[in-house]
Amino acid sequence: MKVTVDRNICCGYGVCVETIDEVFAFDGEEKLTITSDIKLEWQQKVRFACQQCPSQALTLED
Amino acid sequence: MATTEEELSLEAARQLLDSRNLFAADPDVVKDPYKFYEAARTIGPITQESNSGIYLATRYQDVLEIERRHQDFSACVASLGPFAKGHIPERPDESGCPFGSADLETKVESWRKRVQSDLIPVLTLDPPEHTEYRNLLNKLFTVERKEAITPRLRELAQELIESFAEDSEVEWIARFAGPYTYFVMNEVMDFPRADEDALRRSFLERHQRDSATSMLSAGSPNPGANALGVSDERFHQYLTERRANPQDDVLSEIATATKANGTLPEIEDLVGISAVMYGAGQVTTTDLIGNGMKFLAEQPELQVRLREHPEELETFVEELLRIEAPVQGLFRYTVRDTEVNGTPVPAGAIIWMLYGAANRDPDQFEDPEIFNPKRENAYQGISFGAGRHFCPGQPLAKLETRITFEEVLKRMKNIRLKNPDDDVIYHDWFVVRGPNQLAIEFDCV
Numbered sequence: 001m002k003v004t005v006d007r008n009i010c011c012g013y014g015v016c017v018e019t020i021d022e023v024f025a026f027d028g029e030e031k032l033t034i035t036s037d038i039k040l041e042w043q044q045k046v047r048f049a050c051q052q053c054p055s056q057a058l059t060l061e062d
Numbered sequence: 063m064a065t066t067e068e069e070l071s072l073e074a075a076r077q078l079l080d081s082r083n084l085f086a087a088d089p090d091v092v093k094d095p096y097k098f099y100e101a102a103r104t105i106g107p108i109t110q111e112s113n114s115g116i117y118l119a120t121r122y123q124d125v126l127e128i129e130r131r132h133q134d135f136s137a138c139v140a141s142l143g144p145f146a147k148g149h150i151p152e153r154p155d156e157s158g159c160p161f162g163s164a165d166l167e168t169k170v171e172s173w174r175k176r177v178q179s180d181l182i183p184v185l186t187l188d189p190p191e192h193t194e195y196r197n198l199l200n201k202l203f204t205v206e207r208k209e210a211i212t213p214r215l216r217e218l219a220q221e222l223i224e225s226f227a228e229d230s231e232v233e234w235i236a237r238f239a240g241p242y243t244y245f246v247m248n249e250v251m252d253f254p255r256a257d258e259d260a261l262r263r264s265f266l267e268r269h270q271r272d273s274a275t276s277m278l279s280a281g282s283p284n285p286g287a288n289a290l291g292v293s294d295e296r297f298h299q300y301l302t303e304r305r306a307n308p309q310d311d312v313l314s315e316i317a318t319a320t321k322a323n324g325t326l327p328e329i330e331d332l333v334g335i336s337a338v339m340y341g342a343g344q345v346t347t348t349d350l351i352g353n354g355m356k357f358l359a360e361q362p363e364l365q366v367r368l369r370e371h372p373e374e375l376e377t378f379v380e381e382l383l384r385i386e387a388p389v390q391g392l393f394r395y396t397v398r399d400t401e402v403n404g405t406p407v408p409a410g411a412i413i414w415m416l417y418g419a420a421n422r423d424p425d426q427f428e429d430p431e432i433f434n435p436k437r438e439n440a441y442q443g444i445s446f447g448a449g450r451h452f453c454p455g456q457p458l459a460k461l462e463t464r465i466t467f468e469e470v471l472k473r474m475k476n477i478r479l480k481n482p483d484d485d486v487i488y489h490d491w492f493v494v495r496g497p498n499q500l501a502i503e504f505d506c507v
Contacts, residue, residue, distance in 0.1 A: 011193065012197070012201065030201065048441070052448060
């Protein structure tokens with residue numbers, strides 16, 4: 001599973017970070033960072049985070 | 063035969079839904095709104111309530127979709143709902159001009175300007191204005207801030223519990239849920255202590271005056287804004303001070319955040335936003351903590367389990383949010399003829415996105431009416447809304463509730479309802495869900 005963010009669309013709502021902060025985080029400049037190593041047990045929540053993104057900035061590739 | 067049975071149950075659902083006005087503080091609806099939502103869902107994905115003409119969205123996927131489609135569904139009536147009726151343009155348009163989309167948008171904009179003072183800030187805005195202001199609220203409860211405030215939140219919970227721990231009984235809402243969310247909000251806003259009591263009094267007075275019954279009798283056009291509107295002058299003063307001398311608190315964050323275009327907003331524009339954060343952050347979390355105690359008091363074995371496994375409180379809180387959404391639903395207004403899930407909805411309609419119903423949609427949650435504190439997908443509930451208007455206070459609400467029950471289980475055991483044979487009386491305003499009072503008994507640990 002791989003997740004990418006379109007930073008031109010991301011408004012920084014932080015819904016994904018709140019859903020699963022093992023995977024999503026804001027760096028010091030408040031840009032969203034995503035871990036490349038998404039463990040199996042996180043996948044359901046990551047899927048939900050992508051679906052919930054208010055600005056629909058997250059793309060999921062299985 | 064199957065067809066006949068289905069038709070009969072459809073008819074029964076229609077009869078049940080039509081038998082009550084969902085917006086008139088009817089005791090049967092207040093007691094159990096969920097059976098009316100279920101009736102609406104049985105009738106169809108989007109069902110018109112016959113008393114008010116308001117459309118009810120009761121299915122999980124549909125509520126998510128409406129939240130996302132802001133071009134079709136304006137948030138201008140978000141908290142007004144039925145109170146916008148008779149004020150906002152509706153079909154049939156009495157002026158006789160066609161109800162075309164361009165006409166309607168212009169009319170809605172002029173309506174919005176006219177009733178501005180009654181509309182809750184941010185919550186009722188649509189893009190692009192919404193995006194500008196919402197940007198100010200996205201970073202309020204970061205992981206770092208949550209960690210920083212956790213010890214103080216825990217201390218506040220411990221102090222309150224200690225104040226009644228020796229009594230072996232307590233009225234949970236007045237002695238804990240209400241004051242706790244109030245202390246927490248003052249803490250994150252960091253108000254001067256001397257001002258706190260005055261703020262609380264004014265807040266409570268307004269809130270009581272705006273109970274559904276009094277709003278209906280007074281014909282008030284807008285409950286929400288008044289219930290949440292707290293001492294604008296004070297917020298103006300605080301925000302001005304914090305902009306000049308920022309501290310590490312939420313109010314400073316709002317005062318110094320820049321809009322999407324990099325400019326600082328006018329203080330005037332931030333007053334309403336801060337007041338909403340302050341008020342909404344209290345009433346909703348009070349209900350969440352109130353609902354949580356009711357479930358806990360009814361299930362002694364759950365108390366034992368969670369005391370031994372406090373890490374399971376996270377899912378307990380998620381399930382609590384799912385089964386009793388403190389905000390049962392907010393409203394949208396169709397600016398053009400549209401459809402949801404195949405059901406046509408005309409321009410000028412008000413639609414209620416029922417989080418309380420979506421969270422009990424059997425297509426999304428197995429045995430949805432059962433409280434299951436180990437439910438794997440409990441976190442998928444949409445009690446904080448979705449999309450652009452997703453509640454910015456969500457991280458704080460969850461944190462407060464988790465800390466509350468961690469501390470409760472450390473100090474209280476054998477918790478039970480004091481009057482188990484009496485119905486718990488819930489608020490009679492259709493937007494919110496929480497007990498007015500909750501008397502419990504317990505043993506001190």
